[in-house]
Amino acid sequence: MxxxxxxxxxxxxxxxxSEYFYFSNWAPILENDYGLKIDFDEWISNFAGHTLSRNVQMLNNDYKLNVDEEDMWFATRSRYAKANMRNxxxxxxxxxxxxxxxxxxxxxxxxxxxxxxxxxxxxxxxxxxxxxxxxxxxxxxxxxxxxxxxxxxxxxxxxxxxxxxxxxxxxxxxxxxxxxxxxxxxxxxxxxxxxxxxxxxxxxxxxxxxxxxxxxxxx
Incomplete structure (x- = not known):
């Protein structure tokens, strides 16, 4: 070219x-609130590079969970704020x-x-x-x-x-x-x-x- x-x-x-940052904030929510344990390789395979909306859809359709998109938005934003994205x-x-x-x-x-x-x-x-x-x-x-x-x-x-x-x-x-x-x-x-x-x-x-x-x- x-x-x-x-x-x-x-x-x-x-x-x-940023992918490990996102994984480290999503994983505790998924485990504590929905009983789903994922590792970083699974995060990269199934969730990295996608929007929150698409990831919630993935959790509901493929993992058979009942995740509300608005709840997940607030939960992840709360963790991001505490984790400090400046790092x-x-x-x-x-x-x-x-x-x-x-x-x-x-x-x-x-x-x-x-x-x-x-x-x-x-x-x-x-x-x-x-x-x-x-x-x-x-x-x-x-x-x-x-x-x-x-x-x-x-x-x-x-x-x-x-x-x-x-x-x-x-x-x-x-x-x-x-x-x-x-x-x-x-x-x-x-x-x-x-x-x-x-x-x-x-x-x-x-x-x-x-x-x-x-x-x-x-x-």
Missing amino acids: NNVNAVLFDLDGTLID IRLMPHAKEILDAVKDSGKELGLVTSSFQSTVETVLGEHKLLKYFKFFVTRELVEKPKPNPEPYLLAVNKLMIPKEEIVVIEDTSTGCTAAKEAGLYCIAVTKQEVEKKRLTHADQVLNDLAEVKKSLLSMN
């Missing part, structure tokens, strides 16, 4: 190391890739299923908000990933041809949204279970250092 003028980044699991670390090479992409003159956007408050809290803590031209967050779309709506909204904000845009995602859910929006997608993950689901990605790389190298070759 040549002539790349914009890069759209996912947030959770792509730029920030979430960046993924390795996250700042490095943002610096490199910005220095190359490409536009940067963030497309996430997280809410704006999460973006501001975590990226604000790491002083990364300034890198992005815009944020497409959960409250801006009716249908989140894997629906293409978030990426189609991002394309409209960029106002450049789709052929000049690259998406960086870490899950099959996000990659599906990007591909259905007609965009080139680089997947980045070391999780073998996720790699098996990413056959529709244009590239599957192990970390952001590899992604940076690939992006900078697209000139």
